[in-house]
Amino acid sequence: MTALDRIAFIGNSLPRRCGIATFTTDLQQAVAASAPDLATSIVAMNDGDGYDYPGSVGFQIRDERIEDYASAADFLNEGRFDIVSLQHEFGIFGGEAGAHIAGLLARLTMPVVTTLHTVLSKPSPAQRGVMERIVDASSRVVVMAEKGRDMLRNIYRLPADKIEVIAHGIPDFAFVEPDEAKARLGFAGRSVILTFGLLSPNKGIEVMIDAMPSILRRRPDAVYVVLGATHPHLVREQGETYRIGLQKRVHELGIEDHVVFLDQFVDRKTLLGFIAMCDVYVTPYLNEAQMTSGTLAYSFGLGKAVVSTPYWHAQELLADGRGVLVPFSDVVATGNEIAGLLTDSTRRQAMRRRAYASSRSMTWEQTAKRYLSTFETARRSRLLNVVAGTAQARPPLLPSAPPELRTDHLHCMCDDTGLFQHAVHSVPDRAHGYCVDDNARALLLSCLLGSAGERHLAEPLTARFASFVQHAWNPQARRFRNFMSFDRRWLEEVGSEDSHGRTLWALGECARSDTSPSRRRWAAALFAEALPAAESFSSPRAWGFALLGLDAYCAVVAAPSSTIQLRTLLADRLLALLSTVQTPDWVWFEEGLSYDNARLPQALIATGLSMQVPAYVDAGLRSLRWLVGVQSTPAGLFRPVGSESFGDRLSPPKAFDQQPLEATATISACLAAWRADGDAQWRTEALRAFAWFMGENDLSTPLVDLETGACRDGLHRDRPNENRGGESVVSYLLSLAEIRQLSRMSGDRPKLAPLRVLHA
Incomplete structure (x- = not known):
């Protein structure tokens, strides 16, 4: 069997502002860099806004235009791609529960490997139906945590050999002390706590703000940096109401000098600089049902001391002393743990080194290798099934080879x-x-x-x-x-x-x-x-x-x-x-x-x-x-x-x-x-x-x-x-x-x- 020549990725893509866009772009670039002769292309989902995409985006789908999904399938089939890598999140596709994407997958000629960025424990009937159609159309399904594998087996009854667990990729960044980055970004002499990502109410930023007074009593030089633009969907629906509410709470607590909002969506180089400067990274999310957090993976991979609520991804990544877990919405526990790390440099440094050492298998280079291995397995299985006449996507009445066309x-x-x-x-x-x-x-x-x-x-x-x-x-x-x-x-x-x-x-x-x-x-x-x-x-x-x-x-x-x-x-x-x-x-x-x-x-x-x-x-x-x-x-x-x-x-x-x-x-x-x-x-x-x-x-x-x-x-x-x-x-x-x-x-x-x- 020849090596993979052409791989397509379906998902959001930079410069669209969201975590899926960042992931899709990072994965495409990592896979492309893994083999000089490998051609890659992104089929980008659009939400009504126009984006100035780079050349890596070969096709665009307007999420509510069903005909675009059919045209995208034609683009992929006619392009003779060997594999399609789908990035699935319910909210980025059109139709009830994102059903339009299932129609695209059903038309494809090549194997599909689907990365599930969300696995719902209690899906609605429509969500479950769409999920079942997607996994049926997929040769392999990728999740980023063992919890995802367990849920797919127990809730959705997927066979174990169809599921791969591949960690969220991270940049291969050196283990550095934060001082140089602090000086460059204007935070010299401060103890920096960082949260980054698109702002929305489920991120729990208000919990961290309420914890700041107790942190400041033990660490008066502390500053909490909230890096990230408000989520575009939230801006369309409510404007900047959420951000303004957070700023108002900061004012009420009198901690304006200790909380900094940076309303910007930064590129990777700038982002890595901000992560490098922080002493503690915090993800105070409010919901347990989060299978993947790119912000958590990036900060962990740069060797940061992380304090997080115990959502599913954090439970696995921060176990065994690789980070600290605090209860959901618990202001006191959040403040105590962060203050403790900021005042105990020995403990903080030990946690940092454990995180950095354990994350080396998560670099994008290593992640790309895992994905390429999964792609090869999916293609090999498809070819073997075709030879045996048992291809999963084959309807039961399809003959092993239709008759020749004789005229x-x-x-x-x-x-x-x-x-x-x-x-x-x-x-x-x-x-x-x-x-x-x-x-x-x-x-x-x-x-x-x-x-x-x-x-x-x-x-x-x-x-x-x-x-x-x-x-x-x-x-x-x-x-x-x-x-x-x-x-x-x-x-x-x-x-x-x-x-x-x-x-x-x-x-x-x-x-x-x-x-x-x-x-x-x-x-x-x-x-x-x-x-x-x-x-x-x-x-x-x-x-x-x-x-x-x-x-x-x-x-x-x-x-x-x-x-x-x-x-x-x-x-x-x-x-x-x-x-x-x-x-x-x-x-x-x-x-x-x-x-x-x-x-x-x-x-x-x-x-x-x-x-x-x-x-x-x-x-x-x-x-x-x-x-x-x-x-x-x-x-x-x-x-x-x-x-x-x-x-x-x-x-x-x-x-x-x-x-x-x-x-x-x-x-x-x-x-x-x-x-x-x-x-x-x-x-x-x-x-x-x-x-x-x-x-x-x-x-x-x-x-x-x-x-x-x-x-x-x-x-x-x-x-x-x-x-x-x-x-x-x-x-x-x-x-x-x-x-x-x-x-x-x-x-x-x-x-x-x-x-x-x-x-x-």
């Missing part, structure tokens, strides 16, 4: 005009000619093949299908024709609304992803010319197809306001249908189920994500969840809505005839849902639908010929349909392309071509 039968079903509609067994049936529906589907497929690097397969097909679509356009009627006879006569002047909508969809995708710039321009121009007709359509599926086309088109074209208005109109129509028709038992847009059903929720999900309209996404997810439920057998197999159901009103779908189109639509819609909320169950449902092609169906009969890429037209009650028409082969190949992408995202990247998920 023999697709070529057989085409002539120089386009794709034939039907076949008798595997022989093209010329009697039924062609239709724009099937050629539009085929254009979608060929664009996908081209963008996935299969240009030698895609180019002649793409040109052929595009030519058919162009010829189908009737400029007088401003509509697409649909059916053409074998002798190239159009059998109608205007095709169905659904065929028009599906052709718009294909043109939108062609405008976005075709390998030919000229053809992309052609597709965009014809799309714009054909789009206005969709406003008068009454078919929900035509609306859905048009919305899928708009999703692709608007991603690459600066659409005019009229296009945006039409997009909103079509989505609102679907939303209104769902609101009007749905009941507690029937969460659907119509009173009956028909064909290509899953494209309706897919269209709403895709539109909601790109237009940032949560109501569209929610409606799409709800309706798709219901549809998936009615398309499942009691044994858990996928059972698409049978054509015998078409026209039935508010009735459970009939089982037959089952057609490939429904499986393909369900796979695409489930992957769109997965992109929307990151729930791994959507992947499972997509795989269940693909397994239908492979024989996991009511008749336990494979529908595909793996040697030629042909696909039977469906399942009857007692047998498969032996005909292998154009719609079926294109449906299967589209689904296979998406499942190959899903497999790559689950760890099989070396075996598979880099396909992307279509419309997801």
Whole structure:
């Protein structure tokens, strides 16, 4: 196995002001310094403020913008990073309990190692759910204290071999006496007590202020330095009220000459100078449930005498005489212990040396080595699991390697005009000619093949299908024709609304992803010319197809306001249908189920994500969840809505005839849902639908010929349909392309071509 080449870190990053930002930046720099040829990059979380990031930040996520998380996953996957190191703290990610980050992790192709900066002993249901999704997506989980390991095992039931304890890193700073730093910073001749970090009420600064009078009685030269800006979130909510309250308390006690507030966020060099000058460092935090304190680790690592309340990190780090623990909010004990250390230099020096000696394994150089070892273990485990077919991130229905993508039968079903509609067994049936529906589907497929690097397969097909679509356009009627006879006569002047909508969809995708710039321009121009007709359509599926086309088109074209208005109109129509028709038992847009059903929720999900309209996404997810439920057998197999159901009103779908189109639509819609909320169950449902092609169906009969890429037209009650028409082969190949992408995202990247998920 080759050495790690590329490592990405997700978390806050300097110059954002917070402990996670400092940690992420320090860890990235330490790992980068450990190997000259190792490339590293940070995916930085933003909280609404803009930051002047250095070049080490390769991508930024706006914490409440769900589409940014999907884009970040694309950035990481396309960047071929070997490992992602996630810094997790509930408050830095968007969604309920920070759920958006789970959606990002679910899409990644590489192993994830997550550092948990907080482990909650009593999580809310939402917090527990998010935590479980994160650890499930992680190959290894890192905590910084043994307490964290115990909680993960006992509360979250993680196996011991998945957890690593790696101490918070510290700078490798010499053991020095404080006098030189005191003189340089203006505190010569003073006994200095220091607290640093972002100010917030949970830090217990008021306890230390109240302890100062008793300290001054025994050590009149003492000064308490509070170094740090107020936490940005607190400033946004309350301004400087907390700091002003602390200053007021100092004034009331008459100790203004002995308490110094330095309202600044300092760089590492300046910070190390302040730590070097202090005689006692104090962390009077008010809450036991603090798994990690970077300020404690830094001061301890510089060999300082530390007085702290017994939060979890401090209990472990300061045990065995390496520091002093005092009860929470205990002013008397805090004052006595600090005064005792300031007046007993022998005890203080002994404590300092014990702390410094025991911290040498915590330097960032050593910490980086521990992380790199963990990264290597995570990657090795992932590769071994893939070989054994047991990768943790692999949904249960995913085969060890999806079938190869064979296009023999697709070529057989085409002539120089386009794709034939039907076949008798595997022989093209010329009697039924062609239709724009099937050629539009085929254009979608060929664009996908081209963008996935299969240009030698895609180019002649793409040109052929595009030519058919162009010829189908009737400029007088401003509509697409649909059916053409074998002798190239159009059998109608205007095709169905659904065929028009599906052709718009294909043109939108062609405008976005075709390998030919000229053809992309052609597709965009014809799309714009054909789009206005969709406003008068009454078919929900035509609306859905048009919305899928708009999703692709608007991603690459600066659409005019009229296009945006039409997009909103079509989505609102679907939303209104769902609101009007749905009941507690029937969460659907119509009173009956028909064909290509899953494209309706897919269209709403895709539109909601790109237009940032949560109501569209929610409606799409709800309706798709219901549809998936009615398309499942009691044994858990996928059972698409049978054509015998078409026209039935508010009735459970009939089982037959089952057609490939429904499986393909369900796979695409489930992957769109997965992109929307990151729930791994959507992947499972997509795989269940693909397994239908492979024989996991009511008749336990494979529908595909793996040697030629042909696909039977469906399942009857007692047998498969032996005909292998154009719609079926294109449906299967589209689904296979998406499942190959899903497999790559689950760890099989070396075996598979880099396909992307279509419309997801």
